[in-house]
Amino acid sequence: MPLDLDLVRSQFPALACGSTFLDNPGGTQVARHVLDRMNHYLVHTNANHGGAFRTSVESDAMLQAARSAMADLLGAASPDEIAFGPNMTTLTFLVSRALGRWLEPGDEIVVTRLDHDANISPWTLVAADRGAAVKWVDVREEDCTLEMRDFERHIGPRTRIVACGYASNAVGTVNDVKAVAAMAHAVGALCFVDAVQFVPHGLVDVRALDCDFLACSAYKFFGPHVGVLYGKYDLLDRLKAYKVRPAEDRPPHKLETGTQNHEGIAGVLGAVEYLEWLAASDRAARPTSRREALGRAMAMVAAHERELCARLVSGLQAIEGVEIWGITDPARAEARVPTVSFTKAGTHPRQLAERLARQDIFVWAGNYYALALMERLELEPKGGMLRVGLAHYNTPGEVDRLLGALSG
Secondary structure (H helix, E strand, O other), X not given: OOOOHHHHHOOOHHHHHOOEEOEHHHOOOOOHHHHHHHHHHHHHOOOOOOOOOHHHHHHHHHHHHHHHHHHHHHOOOOHHHEEEEOOHHHHHHXXXXXXXXXXXXXXXXXXXXXXXXXXXXXXHHHHHHHOOEEEEEOEEOXXXXXXXXXXXXHOOOOEEEEEEEOEOOOOOEEOOHHHHHHHHHHOOOEEEEEXXXXXXXXXXXXXXXXXXXXXXXXXXXXXXXXXXXXXXXXXXXXXXOOOOOOOOOOOOHXXXXXXXXXXXXXXXXXXXXHHHHHHHOOOOOOOOOHHHHHHHHHHHHHHHHHHHHHXXXXXXXXXXXXXXXXXXXXXXXXXXXXXXXXXXXXXXXXHXXXXXXXXXXXXXXXXXXXXXXXXXXXXXXXXOEEEEEOOOOOOHHHHHHHHHHHHO
């Protein structure tokens, strides 16, 4: 069923300002369900964890409900495989430091040049601390996809961890993380997936991927600034986390340092509920479970975004001096998310972003922390790229408005 864009946009109060939000890979706008959940929490159930009194009991029930919602969104086997934290970066540093206890000199960690630095630096730093070697998977410059043969070359008997992004935050490439996880497991290594850029655009199934860890951030899928970590329960249970002594020793609590951002976690619950609501807007068939509803919602999102992305790519290709970095073949539409980055001859990306900002069109310029990719493409000294990131609440008219501004 096609999205009812008027109905969808009515659920995002910020969109009423009239600005064109194409900065979504850096953070989406917030759904009304999220605001309602956060407001209700702060007014009615604001309390710390583990108390005997009503507001604490209700707060803990909300936290468990949020875990269950995220378990359904990611396809986890149990809510106890879901931990919350400030953001994906902090959670990745936490996991890398804990996994570092298992590393020995001469062990190897595999990272990629396509990833956000939050899925590179935590691993290179722990490798340096523990005397491990770092192996780099390269990028095919012509379409900004991973060189899969590098995984085969670099994953071997000494490999202990393989870190890979699900989708590139810079150029939108969707990676075959299921294949990467299988290669890692074939040698007894663990696979850590950064899914920050994929979750807003497609349905994740951690059990089908068979990844060991997966991290994402709710502010990229219409929620507040909260990070989410999935880990296989038996692995989380064996992992010796860095924590204070009174904190619980079992997952997921041993991974959640200090008092969490409870109102933010309430907002995470609201973000998942928004996606459920989106599926319910299809009156033709009622879903039988939340997981089914979320699958239907993400299918609707993906279909709309593919149309927008095709419109954007074809429009950019018609503008003189524009070079798109990444997949542009319409036949490979499912191999990317609707994050499109480009350079324009004779114009610095930051200057172009500022020009668009004066027309109330919001985009990002620079490296967006995909530093390794920009260095590989030799774009870092030149200001990186201009990034346009679409979300399901964007309209064809907004795409046309951007294209008109770029053509002028």
